[in-house]
Amino acid sequence: MAITTLSSREFNQDTSRAKKASFEGPVFITDRGKPAHVLLSIEEYRRITGQRLNIAELLGMPEDIELEIPQRTERAVAVDLP
Numbered sequence: 296m297a298i299t300t301l302s303s304r305e306f307n308q309d310t311s312r313a314k315k316a317s318f319e320g321p322v323f324i325t326d327r328g329k330p331a332h333v334l335l336s337i338e339e340y341r342r343i344t345g346q347r348l349n350i351a352e353l354l355g356m357p358e359d360i361e362l363e364i365p366q367r368t369e370r371a372v373a374v375d376l377p
Contacts, residue, residue, distance in 0.1 A: 296320040303331070 299316040300323045306313050313334055316322050322334040340346070 298323065300325060300330075302328075 297316070297319040298321055299313070299319070301309075301313055302325050306324045313322050313324070317334045317336045317339075321339070323330045324332040324334065335343070341348075
């Protein structure tokens with residue numbers, strides 16, 4: 296895991312570099328030489344926090360995801376409504 300450190304100025308001038316570096320490991324962003332923020336990829340953030348995806352996020356993902364939907368066995372029944 297590579298750790299990248301950028302000053303606030305470097306981060307502001309080249310955010311794409313910071314985003315690319317976040318796939319290799321955390322990116323520390325400093326203010327006046329002291330760490331102030333950390334940039335992580337969403338996958339790393341979810342791994343650290345144990346966050347699970349909800350159904351909307353899963354359906355919006357571009358990758359193929361196997362979703363097993365069980366066969367329904369119950370039958371429709373007529374109901375008398377007053």
